[in-house]
Amino acid sequence: MSLRLCILGSGSRGNAAIVRTDRACLLIDAGLGIRALKSRLAARDMALDDVDALIVTHTHGDHLRSSAITACTNHRILMYNHAANEAVIAARYPRFRELAERRLNATFDCAPLAIDDIAVRAVPVPHDADGATVALIIERRDGEERQRIAFATDLGRVPNELLDVFADSDVLVLEFNHDVDMLRNSKRTAYLKARVNGTSGHLSNAQAVAALRTLIARSRRPPLAVVPAHLSRECNTPRLVGGLVNDVLRKHGAHKTRVVMTSQDRPTEWLDIRAMRGQPSLF
Numbered sequence: 001m002s003l004r005l006c007i008l009g010s011g012s013r014g015n016a017a018i019v020r021t022d023r024a025c026l027l028i029d030a031g032l033g034i035r036a037l038k039s040r041l042a043a044r045d046m047a048l049d050d051v052d053a054l055i056v057t058h059t060h061g062d063h064l065r066s067s068a069i070t071a072c073t074n075h076r077i078l079m080y081n082h083a084a085n086e087a088v089i090a091a092r093y094p095r096f097r098e099l100a101e102r103r104l105n106a107t108f109d110c111a112p113l114a115i116d117d118i119a120v121r122a123v124p125v126p127h128d129a130d131g132a133t134v135a136l137i138i139e140r141r142d143g144e145e146r147q148r149i150a151f152a153t154d155l156g157r158v159p160n161e162l163l164d165v166f167a168d169s170d171v172l173v174l175e176f177n178h179d180v181d182m183l184r185n186s187k188r189t190a191y192l193k194a195r196v197n198g199t200s201g202h203l204s205n206a207q208a209v210a211a212l213r214t215l216i217a218r219s220r221r222p223p224l225a226v227v228p229a230h231l232s233r234e235c236n237t238p239r240l241v242g243g244l245v246n247d248v249l250r251k252h253g254a255h256k257t258r259v260v261m262t263s264q265d266r267p268t269e270w271l272d273i274r275a276m277r278g279q280p281s282l283f
């Protein structure tokens with residue numbers, strides 16, 4: 001039995017990821033258009049009917065599309081929002097009403113949430129969305145064995161508490177949004193540059209590198225995989241981020257840690273925690 005992750009798409013034009021075991025399947029954010037969502041699920045042998053629940057990290061449009069709410073209604077997917085976001089979503093998305101009428105909406109706060117054999121814990125992070133923005137710790141326990149994914153894609157800075165709870169994760173999904181110099185030299189407006197670079201905007205490569213260093217130092221063992229996410233198309237490149245992450249891993253002797261780059265346009269491969277540990281996956 002294994003916890004598996006696939007990032008279906010990542011970036012300012014739409015975000016979605018799948019986390020599954022053989023008993024439960026969660027969609028984390030639904031900011032891709034419905035056609036892209038379906039085709040990327042199909043590319044990984046999945047369909048919307050396989051999804052049990054949608055967990056929405058925050059209220060920005062690149063993480064929740066109106067069409068996704070209709071998809072939840074049609075495919076009976078339970079949609080979980082942070083309690084602070086339910087009113088924002090109800091006001092902003094007219095299609096939420098039908099979902100709520102069918103009792104397919106639920107809320108979470110900082111208490112752990114259990115969806116069959118997957119436990120999800122939300123940690124608030126600073127970001128400029130209306131309502132709350134959360135990072136997630138997604139875990140599956142099997143007796144003594146624990147499989148854990150740490151997931152943080154939209155945050156202006158990394159709170160110390162987040163580093164504490166993210167330590168010792170098997171897979172680390174972390175925002176590497178922009179290179180500060182590329183952002184400064186970009187054609188973006190001064191307002192947008194200040195927003196992205198502010199403490200409630202997005203993580204720069206330098207911030208993410210500092211967080212990764214601290215996390216590895218606080219962990220008993222390095223993660224099996226680092227998954228850089230939400231890369232800016234204009235102000236970053238996968239090659240730059242890959243180089244930075246590999247540098248940190250090399251300096252910490254984490255030679256076995258894989259770096260799995262996300263893309264706006266393509267799903268990643270399945271990251272299977274048991275298989276990455278070298279154990280047989282019983283899927």
Ligand SMILES: [Zn+2]
Nearest residue numbers: 012060062154
């Ligand atoms: Zn975003």
Ligand SMILES: [Zn+2]
Nearest residue numbers: 060127129154
């Ligand atoms: Zn956002």
